[in-house]
Amino acid sequence: MKLALEVDSLDEIGLRMLEFLEPEIPTNLIDKLKALPKLKRLADFLPKYVNSGPCKEVIFKDNVSLNVFPILKTWPDDGGRFITLPMVFTKDPETGSRNCGMYRMHVYDERTTGMHWHMHKDGAKHYRNAEKLGKRLEVAVAIGSDPAVMYSATAPLPEGVDEMLFAGFLRKSSVELVKCETIDLEVPANSEIVLEGYCEPNERRIEGPFGDHTGYYSLKDEFPMFHITCITHRKDAIYPATIVGKPPMEDCYIAKTTERIFLPLIKKQIPEIVDINLPVEGVFHNIAIVSIDKRYPGHARRVMYALWGMGQMSFTKMIVVVDRWVDVQNPGEVIWRIGNNIDPKRDIVIVEGPLDVLEHASDIPSYGGKMGIDATKKWKSEGFLREWPDEIVMSEDIKRLVNKRWKEYGF
Ligand SMILES: Cc1cc2nc3c(=O)[nH]c(=O)nc-3n(C[C@H](O)[C@H](O)[C@H](O)COP(=O)(O)O)c2cc1C
Ligand SMILES: [Mn+2]
Numbered sequence: 001m002k003l004a005l006e007v008d009s010l011d012e013i014g015l016r017m018l019e020f021l022e023p024e025i026p027t028n029l030i031d032k033l034k035a036l037p038k039l040k041r042l043a044d045f046l047p048k049y050v051n052s053g054p055c056k057e058v059i060f061k062d063n064v065s066l067n068v069f070p071i072l073k074t075w076p077d078d079g080g081r082f083i084t085l086p087m088v089f090t091k092d093p094e095t096g097s098r099n100c101g102m103y104r105m106h107v108y109d110e111r112t113t114g115m116h117w118h119m120h121k122d123g124a125k126h127y128r129n130a131e132k133l134g135k136r137l138e139v140a141v142a143i144g145s146d147p148a149v150m151y152s153a154t155a156p157l158p159e160g161v162d163e164m165l166f167a168g169f170l171r172k173s174s175v176e177l178v179k180c181e182t183i184d185l186e187v188p189a190n191s192e193i194v195l196e197g198y199c200e201p202n203e204r205r206i207e208g209p210f211g212d213h214t215g216y217y218s219l220k221d222e223f224p225m226f227h228i229t230c231i232t233h234r235k236d237a238i239y240p241a242t243i244v245g246k247p248p249m250e251d252c253y254i255a256k257t258t259e260r261i262f263l264p265l266i267k268k269q270i271p272e273i274v275d276i277n278l279p280v281e282g283v284f285h286n287i288a289i290v291s292i293d294k295r296y297p298g299h300a301r302r303v304m305y306a307l308w309g310m311g312q313m314s315f316t317k318m319i320v321v322v323d324r325w326v327d328v329q330n331p332g333e334v335i336w337r338i339g340n341n342i343d344p345k346r347d348i349v350i351v352e353g354p355l356d357v358l359e360h361a362s363d364i365p366s367y368g369g370k371m372g373i374d375a376t377k378k379w380k381s382e383g384f385l386r387e388w389p390d391e392i393v394m395s396e397d398i399k400r401l402v403n404k405r406w407k408e409y410g411f
Contacts, residue, residue, distance in 0.1 A: 001257040004147035005170060010257055013170065014264035020169070021268065045168030053178045053189025055142070057235045061181065064231045065110040069143075069193065069239045075211030079220065081107040082210055084242045086195075087153040088117070089140040089185050090126040093133055098186075099123055100163040102153040105141070105226060106207045114207035115139070115199055115226045118357035119366065120315070122159055127224055131201040138183040139199055139226055144192030144240045149175055154254055156262065156312040164188075182230045192237040196230040214283045214358050215246035221365075252280040266313070270306050272299065277328040285315045285356035289328040292321055297381040301349055304372035308353060315356040320373045338375045347374040 007013060020042055071081040083105040090099050099122040106114035117123035130137035144150075152167035168174045177186035180196045187194050204222040212218040242250045259278050267273050274291040278284050292303050300321035307313045320338060327333050342348070349372035355362055362368025378384035 001151075001253050005151065005257070010260035011263075013261045017169070017261070018264050018268065021265075042169075045165055045172070045174055047162070047164040047168060047177045047186075048174040049186065050176045050178050050189050053176060053191075054234045055178065055187065055189060055191040055194050056181075056232050058233050058237075059181060060231045061229075064228050066107055066113070066195075066228070066231075067110055069237075071107055071239070072241050072243075074243055075217070075245065077217055078210055079106060079206075079208050083107065083113065083141070083143065084244070085143065085150060085240050087142040087145065087150060087188075087191075088115070088123055089142065089187055090123050090137060091185060092126045093130045093135060093137065095160075097160050098162050098164065099126060100153045102150075104210065106210070106223075108205065108225070111228045113226045113228075114205060115224045116207055117223075120312075120354065120357070125159070127199055127201075130199070134201055136198045136200055138185055139197055140180050140183060140185040140187050141195040141197075141226070142187040142191040142193070143195070144238060145188040145190055146171065149188050150240075151254065151257065155258060158311060180230070181232060191234075193233040193239065194231070195226075195228050196232075197226055197228040199224045199226055211245055212358055213244035213247070213249060213251045214360070216360060218358055219360065247280040247283060255284045256280070266307075266310070269310070270303060273303065274324045275328050277334075279331065282318075283358075285312075285359065286317045287320070288313070288316045288318070289320045289322065289334055291324050291326050291328045292376070293324045294376050294379075297379060300374040300376045301372065304349055304374075305351075308351065308370060315354060315359075316370065317355065317359065318371045318373070320375055323376045326375075334375075338373060341375045341377065342373060347378075348372070349374065 002008065002010060005013065071083055073081045086102060086105055087100050088103050091097065092099070101117060101121055101123045103115060103117040103121065103123060105116065108114065117127065127137050148171035149167040152163040152170065155163065155166060157163060157166055164175045164177065176189040178189040179186055180194070182196050183198070203225050205225050206220050207223040208220045209217040244251045255278065259276060263276055266276065272292045272295060274293055277289045279287055279289065288307065290303060290307070292299060294300065303321055304319045307316060307319055320334065322328060322334065322337050326337050351370050352368065353370060355366050355368050357366050359366065359368065377388055
């Protein structure tokens with residue numbers, strides 16, 4: 001992911017993003033002038049509209065067929081072949097704002113696929129709005145572009161934030177967009193393959209099962225259908241795909257990138273957060289481990305509730321909160337702290353709310369329980385009246401002394 005996004009460390013990106021969100025407010029003329037280049041740079045990242053591009057080298061308007069692409073069936077019980085790295089472009093029929101999300105596509109035949117946007121995602125919202133108006137929703141699917149653009153389709157951006165602006169920011173230059181042939185949408189001009197088409201209102205078909213990134217098959221369910229009316233592609237188009245399954249698989253590295261890039265943004269809203277680990281085995285919506293700089297009674301709970309109210313973090317089934325000195329990236333240390341520090345009667349928070357669509361253990365789809373574990377040190381002001389023991393740490397004096405005398409000890 002570092003190679004793909006051309007950075008030495010993924011944390012760099014989040015910090016760079018903060019720079020743009022926190023433009024120092026210029027107080028005098030000189031500062032105002034200094035701030036100008038930064039504002040100009042943001043404008044530099046807006047998508048650019050171009051008249052043509054490599055994705056238009058070959059154009060099929062009649063007799064379109066997906067069969068020319070090597071679309072994979074991955075796991076034995078998959079319901080068929082799936083397009084696994086699509087960038088799905090739509091516009092909100094009410095506001096006209098653009099969205100690009102990665103939602104897998106179950107191939108039904110040469111010209112139709114499923115459209116697996118979960119109900120909580122922006123594409124699904126556009127489709128709901130189109131249904132309300134009784135209108136078709138135009139959809140363009142770009143497959144293969146540069147890595148920053150493809151990653152952006154997976155990024156949990158707030159609704160209404162253009163993924164193509166974000167991609168421009170990531171790659172430090174505007175994404176070039178080109179108009180589709182048959183619909184009123186734009187796609188990255190450098191795409192390998194573009195599928196143009198529409199989703200009809202009130203039309204559903206069984207989608208799945210699909211061996212998913214949870215390590216289980218996601219169950220069959222009804223989703224809208226995508227009808228393809230035109231296909232364009234590069235002359236020697238390369239069809240990209242990803243394999244998901246029991247973690248760790250390829251998507252884990254994409255998701256870990258998101259953990260790092262968005263941490264500074266989360267901290268901006270919840271400044272007491274020190275670090276977050278979404279362990280890959282927790283498949284991202286199951287487990288979050290969070291360290292906080294605890295400042296007042298009940299603080300750990302406040303952080304849980306805040307995360308349960310924040311974008312795609314809100315689907316997290318279990319949140320473990322530890323003190324700032326705990327290394328959340330070290331699972332051994334986290335288990336040691338949880339074991340020692342909690343009274344299950346007191347420190348487990350159970351709430352209910354929306355869950356990820358891939359959640360399979362809740363009684364009702366996409367709705368159920370969530371658990372918070374407050375594994376921080378308990379305070380008198382929280383009603384803990386006993387003495388809290390110190391943890392064992394060797395003194396620096398003794399360490400220095402022993403280090404000096406290894407030879408004498410015979411080592
Ligand atoms: C390989 C891969 C496949 C994904 N498949 C789906 C999917 O089928 N449905 C879905 O709702 N989200 C899927 N996601 C997650 C979305 O891409 C992600 O939540 C994104 O933020 C959605 O964009 P949106 O907020 O604009 O809707 C997938 C992510 C990856 C990396
Ligand atoms: Mn979006």
